[in-house]
Amino acid sequence: MSLLLLRETGLAAGELSQVPGVMTSRRRRSGELRITTLRYSIMHVQHIAYLHKQVIYNILKVLFEIYFPDLNAKGVILEVFEMFRLKSCVDFKPYEGESTYIRFQKANGCWSMVGDRQTGQNLSIGERCDHKAIVEHELLHAMGFYHEQSRTDRDDYVNIWWDEILPGQSHNFVKYNATFISDLNTPYDYESVMHYEPFSFNKNESAPTITAKIPAFNDIIGQRLDFSTVDLERLNRMYNCSKSTLSHCQCAFEFANICGMVQGTGDDADWVHKKSSLAGQEDHTLLGRCKDAGSFMYFNTSSGQADDMALLESRILYPKRTQQCLQFFYKISGSPSDKLVIWVRKDNGSGTVNTLVKVKTFQGDSDHNWKIAHVTLNVQEKFRYVFQGLRGSHSSSSGGIFIDDVTLTETPCPSAVWLIRNFTHILQTSVSGSVMRSPRFYSPEGYGYGITLYPHGTSNSYFPDYARISFHLCSGENDDVLQWPAENRRAIITVLDQHPDIRNRMSSSRSFTTDKNKNDTSMWDKPSVVGTFDPSCNCNRSLDWGWSNFISHKQLRQRNFLKNDDLIIFAEFKASIFSIITPAPNFRLMA
Numbered sequence: 368m369s370l371l372l373l374r375e376t377g378l379a380a381g382e383l384s385q386v387p388g389v390m391t392s393r394r395r396r397s398g399e400l401r402i403t404t405l406r407y408s409i410m411h412v413q414h415i416a417y418l419h420k421q422v423i424y425n426i427l428k429v430l431f432e433i434y435f436p437d438l439n440a441k442g443v444i445l446e447v448f449e450m451f452r453l454k455s456c457v458d459f460k461p462y463e464g465e466s467t468y469i470r471f472q473k474a475n476g477c478w479s480m481v482g483d484r485q486t487g488q489n490l491s492i493g494e495r496c497d498h499k500a501i502v503e504h505e506l507l508h509a510m511g512f513y514h515e516q517s518r519t520d521r522d523d524y525v526n527i528w529w530d531e532i533l534p535g536q537s538h539n540f541v542k543y544n545a546t547f548i549s550d551l552n553t554p555y556d557y558e559s560v561m562h563y564e565p566f567s568f569n570k571n572e573s574a575p576t577i578t579a580k581i582p583a584f585n586d587i588i589g590q591r592l593d594f595s596t597v598d599l600e601r602l603n604r605m606y607n608c609s610k611s612t613l614s615h616c617q618c619a620f621e622f623a624n625i626c627g628m629v630q631g632t633g634d635d636a637d638w639v640h641k642k643s644s645l646a647g648q649e650d651h652t653l654l655g656r657c658k659d660a661g662s663f664m665y666f667n668t669s670s671g672q673a674d675d676m677a678l679l680e681s682r683i684l685y686p687k688r689t690q691q692c693l694q695f696f697y698k699i700s701g702s703p704s705d706k707l708v709i710w711v712r713k714d715n716g717s718g719t720v721n722t723l724v725k726v727k728t729f730q731g732d733s734d735h736n737w738k739i740a741h742v743t744l745n746v747q748e749k750f751r752y753v754f755q756g757l758r759g760s761h762s763s764s765s766g767g768i769f770i771d772d773v774t775l776t777e778t779p780c781p782s783a784v785w786l787i788r789n790f791t792h793i794l795q796t797s798v799s800g801s802v803m804r805s806p807r808f809y810s811p812e813g814y815g816y817g818i819t820l821y822p823h824g825t826s827n828s829y830f831p832d833y834a835r836i837s838f839h840l841c842s843g844e845n846d847d848v849l850q851w852p853a854e855n856r857r858a859i860i861t862v863l864d865q866h867p868d869i870r871n872r873m874s875s876s877r878s879f880t881t882d883k884n885k886n887d888t889s890m891w892d893k894p895s896v897v898g899t900f901d902p903s904c905n906c907n908r909s910l911d912w913g914w915s916n917f918i919s920h921k922q923l924r925q926r927n928f929l930k931n932d933d934l935i936i937f938a939e940f941k942a943s944i945f946s947i948i949t950p951a952p953n954f955r956l957m958a
């Protein structure tokens with residue numbers, strides 16, 4: 368992987384004057400998409416009749432208004448449905464004439480009614496509301512949840528500064544008594560996605576309207592990453608969920624039963640369930656930080672014969688969808704000729720799961736650190752996934768193969784993964800304007816693209832305490848047959864929270880849809896024409912478009928964003944599915 372770390376002077380990213388061949392002194396708007404996580408309008412119609420306690424349906428009927436005008440918001444809404452399916456038993460289906468449903472609109476602001484009104488009810492994802500956590504917040508309202516600061520016991524946890532609240536907005540800070548709402552036996556949660564941030568509906572820019580009684584939590588309240596653990600506990604309690612809609616399984620190997628995995632027989636050796644011990648022998652879940660905890664699976668390649676192998680097989684799994692993603696962390700510390708091979712064991716028609724199909728091979732190299740891996744499985748019947756450790760033929764190994772934090776989901780694997788090591792060091796040694804560019808990735812359609820990361824923002828950034836992360840197109844081998852400009856495609860960038868339990872991950876995710884009317888006209892044209900040559904990818908890179916406040920340095924240090932000091936960024940660039948569907952007049956577009 369080639370990283371370019373250099374200091375740019377003077378220009379904000381995305382300015383036209385960076386483009387070779389375009390002589391312009393006009394300073395156009397920079398590549399700026401400022402998601403207003405700090406201040407966005409939420410309007411709530413409060414209906415006393417609809418209780419926090421009230422369960423609506425586990426399957427919510429949803430209707431996108433005809434010609435819902437925002438392709439990106441639609442994409443975000445569909446992704447949020449998947450988050451609910453992954454993290455709860457709530458599901459969504461298109462509206463088919465039911466008497467009660469949610470009608471998504473692009474109205475003024477981000478807002479929802481609270482609870483089921485037993486009729487078609489509106490939920491607005493307005494301008495700049497097309498953000499994962501904001502859609503989650505509004506949907507939780509529709510499912511019966513009020514704001515966290517509306518809890519009966521909130522005065523034990525926060526101060527409300529009534530004089531600082533904008534006129535007409537004080538209803539957003541109302542507290543309800545226990546006969547009206549229930550806390551579902553969960554504690555007050557500063558981290559809830561339903562909590563306001565200090566500067567919500569404030570009159571004066573410098574005066575907060577709500578502050579935490581423990582000042583340190585002022586940095587936490589108002590997070591808009593994802594559901595908190597307690598948000599999910601409540602959602603799953605209220606909707607009586609015993610498991611999620613989408614099946615998933617995971618294993619951190621912290622318990623002796625190793626999640627029901629079994630040792631292969633007829634092989635040469637076994638995988639060993641090992642506890643973190645010496646330096647270089649730590650697991651990935653806890654990185655050796657907790658005494659007497661932190662385990663992983665290990666195949667020793669330092670002894671034995673060439674081509675010796677050991678199989679570790681999952682319990683039998685029953686897929687609901689036809690595509691799965693196996694994500695895991697691995698480390699090969701032995702010989703570069705050691706291999707980790709992923710297989711699937713399927714039913715060969717006899718009713719037993721015994722036919723092996725090879726899916727992907729990971730080869731050892733000189734990098735003896737933990738790496739993240741993704742393997743797409745396309746299984747439709749009961750199966751096991753299998754880890755095969757294979758000792759190299761000419762190995763002079765003093766180590767082995769490590770596996771930890773395995774997750775299987777029925778959602779697509781990310782199409783691009785950028786792993787940046789030693790990020791704390793990068794933050795310490797870079798300055799405003801320092802820039803790193805990812806390798807070139809290819810989208811499923813064949814577009815080349817990359818991610819630009821400014822650890823301290825551009826040199827003139829309003830947000831020096833934030834990392835700017837943005838998207839750019841790269842010239843590539845398919846450019847002659849692709850459609851240009853590359854419009855109506857969604858770019859999605861996710862900074863991964865590396866929590867071992869996927870349900871507790873609060874990753875930071877943002878997206879936009881390419882639109883030549885919103886950006887500089889040449890932005891999505893062929894990078895070979897409008898881009899600048901970069902030897903690190905041996906390709907042309909176009910101007911980047913993204914977020915100067917993608918993630919704050921404070922936030923990066925919280926949770927598991929910098930686990931093992933690795934920053935992991937996922938990216939997608941895909942056709943917006945809605946742009947393909949051209950509905951006839953009076954045809955209801957549903958999704």
Ligand SMILES: [Ca+2]
Nearest residue numbers: 619650652662
């Ligand atoms: Ca572990």
Ligand SMILES: [Ca+2]
Nearest residue numbers: 630631636637
């Ligand atoms: Ca064995």
Ligand SMILES: [Ca+2]
Nearest residue numbers: 635674675676
């Ligand atoms: Ca053998």
Ligand SMILES: [Zn+2]
Nearest residue numbers: 409504508514
């Ligand atoms: Zn709200």
